[in-house]
Amino acid sequence: MVLSEKHIRIHENGAAKFSRKNRIYYVTHGAHYEDLYMFGLPILTIAAVGGTVLIVVLLLLLWGLHYRAALS
Amino acid sequence: MIDPLDAAIVALYFIVLVVIGIWASKKIHSMSDYVVAGRSLGFWLFTMLMVGSVCSGMSLLGVSGLGFNFGWPTIWEQIFVPLSVAFCIIFFGVKIHGLARKNGYLTVQDYFVHRYDSPKALRSLSALSGIVVSMIYLAGQYTAVSIVLMWIFGLPHWIALLLGAFIVTIYTVIGGLYAVTWTTLIQGLILIMGVVVMAPLVIMKAGGFTHINEVMAATSSDLVQPWVAAGLFTPAYVVSFSLLLMIGLACAPHVINNILAVKDARYFGWVPLIAFLIYGAVMFLLKFGGFAGIVLVREGTITLPEVKNAGDFVFIYGIQSAIPNIVVWGLFAVVILAAVMSTTDRLMLTIGTYFSWDIYRNVFRPGASDAQVLIVSRIAVAATAIITVILALDPPAMLVWLIWAGIGIMFATFAVPLLAGLYWRRATREGALAAMSLGLVSSCVFGGITYFKIAPLPVHFSLYGVVIAVVAMIIVSLATRPVENKILDETHTGWYIKVK
Numbered sequence: 001m002v003l004s005e006k007h008i009r010i011h012e013n014g015a016a017k018f019s020r021k022n023r024i025y026y027v028t029h030g031a032h033y034e035d036l037y038m039f040g041l042p043i044l045t046i047a048a049v050g051g052t053v054l055i056v057v058l059l060l061l062l063w064g065l066h067y068r069a070a071l072s
Numbered sequence: 073m074i075d076p077l078d079a080a081i082v083a084l085y086f087i088v089l090v091v092i093g094i095w096a097s098k099k100i101h102s103m104s105d106y107v108v109a110g111r112s113l114g115f116w117l118f119t120m121l122m123v124g125s126v127c128s129g130m131s132l133l134g135v136s137g138l139g140f141n142f143g144w145p146t147i148w149e150q151i152f153v154p155l156s157v158a159f160c161i162i163f164f165g166v167k168i169h170g171l172a173r174k175n176g177y178l179t180v181q182d183y184f185v186h187r188y189d190s191p192k193a194l195r196s197l198s199a200l201s202g203i204v205v206s207m208i209y210l211a212g213q214y215t216a217v218s219i220v221l222m223w224i225f226g227l228p229h230w231i232a233l234l235l236g237a238f239i240v241t242i243y244t245v246i247g248g249l250y251a252v253t254w255t256t257l258i259q260g261l262i263l264i265m266g267v268v269v270m271a272p273l274v275i276m277k278a279g280g281f282t283h284i285n286e287v288m289a290a291t292s293s294d295l296v297q298p299w300v301a302a303g304l305f306t307p308a309y310v311v312s313f314s315l316l317l318m319i320g321l322a323c324a325p326h327v328i329n330n331i332l333a334v335k336d337a338r339y340f341g342w343v344p345l346i347a348f349l350i351y352g353a354v355m356f357l358l359k360f361g362g363f364a365g366i367v368l369v370r371e372g373t374i375t376l377p378e379v380k381n382a383g384d385f386v387f388i389y390g391i392q393s394a395i396p397n398i399v400v401w402g403l404f405a406v407v408i409l410a411a412v413m414s415t416t417d418r419l420m421l422t423i424g425t426y427f428s429w430d431i432y433r434n435v436f437r438p439g440a441s442d443a444q445v446l447i448v449s450r451i452a453v454a455a456t457a458i459i460t461v462i463l464a465l466d467p468p469a470m471l472v473w474l475i476w477a478g479i480g481i482m483f484a485t486f487a488v489p490l491l492a493g494l495y496w497r498r499a500t501r502e503g504a505l506a507a508m509s510l511g512l513v514s515s516c517v518f519g520g521i522t523y524f525k526i527a528p529l530p531v532h533f534s535l536y537g538v539v540i541a542v543v544a545m546i547i548v549s550l551a552t553r554p555v556e557n558k559i560l561d562e563t564h565t566g567w568y569i570k571v572k
Binding site for chain 2: 039040041042044045048049052053056057060061063064067068071
């Protein structure tokens, strides 16, 4: 893969970050990995945290509705 | 940071608290008024009391500090701490609240006595465990008060500690739960407004949400993962940590006793969701503030002090960097004090009540009058302040660890007798005593193993205590005589949540 300079940002610790087609790559002290990303985060993080929050809110909403129905 | 305007802002805040205490003292006519505010708490007072009880000062500073040190793997704290309010209300509160109104419970120990038919042994063990664990937790809160006052006024640690303790003690002693609740409402509003306004400024100062995450990822890939493969915050550890936060805080004495003060059971429908959204939003913002600190430190915008818990200072320094206005620093100091004091006063009142009602009135002096118990309760609250201030004067290095350990010990000690008592008809008094005592002892042992690094544990130490408590409850209960069906029916024991 050929990268132009505008796609690369060298961080002060020597880590390089570059992105291409909705993917983000990091090279940090020789270690390389890649992840789909959103808001600078791997999709796994977005899905795990966002999904848990969503499920919790839905469950608490259902509890509220169930409780109100049971009282009436 | 010594500025007359900041000092005036904090002084005004203290005066408001004391005035509320004086106003609330006029409503105190009985032990029930003092301990459960005459069971008169409305929807928002109750919601904010629950939020304020689980939101401590050390956690406020620690939330951003933990985020600064470990990144996104710590985000689960922001989901499961607010969820503890919902767990407490749904699984404990709905049943216990109805029983409390019908039978006049003032503490959760009254429920244990009724359900397990154990007027002395279980009440004493439960109350003493609650007092000890709450005092450990309280000493940490006073240390946080002291940190803030030292930062504002440049006072010596002991003077800052005495000043903070004096104010909290005054309004708690004279105003009981009425004062605690109304001050918590004000403190909660200050906390929410303060964090909602200030945290985004710190995040923007660091370049915005996406930029912060990119810098974190470039620093270490582990900082942006939901969990890590090795070390702290592995999936197994995250699960045990989440259970600890959700259930451990739900059965903490200063949280579960709030249930007994609610005016109307209808509130239990929507308080779980509202509390989760309010507290969750505040805590997420604080965590993101900690993430922003990673960027601010890396880019040299701020330099943290060279102390062991430097991460705990990241949000304070972030605010100073983002808002170079000294008046705002005073307001921010009030925000932190509000978070700390909303837990501190509730803990003091809980300890005072456990001593005066459970130990003094129901074990040593069964014939004591309401007025005598009320006096003992006020003395106990003041004595609690003195003892914990002495503990906090020279806080041990392991203090922060002890605060989390305190919640872990609460989890291992109270969760099993409470859940089994409410939902398993075969649970007996002997089973509850075995579960509570073994949960307490084993969690202390496993806590020691973790602290002294005797052996690495893959999950939080409290989970071992809980497993031992569950096993003890099952084996001992099945081996002993069942509780009478009449008592089980009276206490709504069974695999259901009785809504009305």
